[in-house]
């Protein structure tokens with residue numbers, strides 16, 4: 001079974017290629033990535049073949065997808081801030097890019113799973129966030145992700161294609177670099193904690209997030225591909241719990257066995273206060289999915305940070 005992963009050299013993609021390399025049903029994994037935020041080195045040891053190029057390049061897409069049974073579409077500009085600075089550029093990659101990938105999947109007869117985001121909920125006060133709530137994207141990034149889901153559903157309805165749209169919530173884990181364009185809080189905390197610097201928190205630190213270990217996300221993606229799981233509505237992929245940034249800082253301190261000083265910065269404009277997913281639909285479709293406790297996920301993340309720092313020091 002040949003599987004194509006767009007954006008496969010990025011954080012989630014590299015973890016997915018590792019997971020797919022351990023699945024006996026998978027004979028070939030091909031990554032299509034323009035390396036704008038991903039790194040070819042992330043794929044070392046996975047056996048994945050890399051095609052360097054953009055999902056916007058139709059002939060390249062068609063060539064790459066020839067003979068593929070399934071496509072995991074992760075390629076995107078994953079930054080809300082960048083989408084506000086350049087809405088049309090974001091639309092081109094995240095919305096038009098998704099349309100091109102789905103069209104190429106249709107021509108190849110391939111199953112498609114596409115990456116959406118909890119950003120489609122905007123700052124709705126409802127918690128947990130259930131997929132049937134009306135979407136309320138507040139950024140061009142959120143709007144592009146809503147378009148991603150809508151196109152996946154439209155291709156299923158119009159052409160009978162097998163598709164699945166997944167809404168990821170605050171994914172963290174190995175290969176998520178602290179200097180990525182999308183400045184996620186867990187890699188930033190891990191990096192500063194290991195350097196002995198204070199952890200930086202915007203606002204009072206009581207804002208909460210549904211932190212989801214990347215191992216959970218890639219297990220869902222690999223199972224979806226191998227079982228060709230479909231849904232006519234988007235599916236949240238999350239842990240289903242909420243943790244405040246102050247609790248997160250304290251958890252890092254417990255794991256590292258030393259108090260970690262925290263420095264508060266002004267609150268970020270438009271920061272979402274609370275975010276927790278309803279995982280009913282996820283567990284109905286993936287009943288064997290195991291939750292990875294935050295402590296376990298953070299320990300694995302810190303080990304990866306230590307290993308990468310040691311490798312950098314040796315290089």
Ligand SMILES: NC(=O)c1ccc[n+]([C@@H]2O[C@H](COP(=O)([O-])OP(=O)(O)OC[C@H]3O[C@@H](n4cnc5c(N)ncnc54)[C@H](O)[C@@H]3O)[C@@H](O)[C@H]2O)c1
Nearest residue numbers: 007010011012033034035036037038054055075076117171
């Ligand atoms: N990390 C999270 O918490 C999170 C949350 C919600 C949704 N997502 C979505 O999951 C997907 C993967 O995110 P990630 O965190 O791994 O980000 P990432 O930046 O590490 O990965 C994105 C990859 O897409 C590639 N890419 C960008 N534009 C491309 C183009 N035009 N053609 C080909 N490749 C291109 C990048 O080089 C990169 O390797 C994205 O669609 C993102 O929007 C991530």
